[in-house]
Amino acid sequence: MKAGQVLRAVQAIYGCLAEDGDERNFLDALRASVGAEHVVLHRFSDTDVAQSWTCSRLAGIDPRIFEYIAESDDFGAVMGQLRPGPTIRMSSLMSPKELENTPIYQDIIRPLNGGLASVALRRDGTEIVSAIACRSAAKDRDFDDGDLTVMDMLMPHIVMASRIARRIANLQRAASSTYQILNAMSDAVVVLDREFRPLYLNKRAEMIARDAAGLKISRDGVSATANKENARLQAAIRVAAGLDENRNDLEDTANRSTFAQMRLAISSVPGRLPFIVSAVPGSAILGDQRVSAILLIVDPEKSRNLSLIEMRTQYGLTQREAELTALLCRGARIAEAASHLGISVGTARQYLKVVFEKVGVNRQIDLVRLVGSIAA
The missing domain is CATH 3.30.450 (Beta-Lactamase)
Structure with a gap:
């Protein structure tokens, strides 16, 4: 693959990330670059048993298939030989003939048009990220050195794009939860x-x-x-x-x-x-x-109503004092409340002074906090 083709593949990876952030789509850019049937991205942690799998091309595939592969002795034996570093051919660790004799090949890999693979491992913080490009052993040739070089060149971008996609997904989930709370206000x-x-x-x-x-x-x-x-x-x-x-x-x-x-x-x-x-x-x-x-x-007109009866009963307020208190608790200023009640600001202040004495506070903010707790 020429340098221009690699550059276009890198652009495609980040282009997919910008469009929808779907890992399957930017894995498809890697798949096309090396001529694979599909590419599987596998993330696992050094300290956590949790694993995640993404497959580029096989739409609707059951993720439990990958769990089955990961838990098999054959897969564990092969992956146990690998360390983060240059991309390798799986055939260098196990010949296709040996692989064909394993249950995992007969049950899963062959039906998924696999059998030939190149594997790249990279460390990303506490996680190991592996990309496995797969071809059919029945109809395709094995991956050559040029394919491995392309995977080496694209793998850092795949890891970065995957990290960004997951970060965006986490932020979107957090934002969605926050906006749901705002909508309920x-x-x-x-x-x-x-x-x-x-x-x-x-x-x-x-x-x-x-x-x-x-x-x-x-x-x-x-x-x-x-x-x-x-x-x-x-x-x-x-x-x-x-x-x-x-x-x-x-x-x-x-x-x-x-x-x-x-x-x-x-x-x-x-x-x-x-x-x-x-x-x-x-x-x-x-x-x-x-x-x-x-x-x-x-909107004071549509905010929840304070119970005038409860205010009068609990604090001994008159009807007018309770009405003034309710307006102040809804956010109205003293002049606005006075105008709404049809009284002067001076009269409203006299009412408020009496309310302070009956409720047992000295400031309007304390009145709002205290009386607001008995909202109906």
């Missing part, structure tokens, strides 16, 4: 990419996007209807994304003004409480480098 969650465009919306966020009442969520981004509020929202997103890129700033909890910029109220339709929007760093939380920031959106 009662409040809206919008995950933004590096261009501040929505990468993911949970079910509650999709409802807000459909309503378009004060907040507009489209494929181009998230914006507020009111210009001043939109300017503050975009600034909050930029602050959150900036903190994500400068992780040390996340530990600077003394910088309260920075975090205050990341939480704001966005007006909804008249007669409704505003949305409470918090922008937080993205990839540091989700472990996804595509993410810049996450918007957490609380």
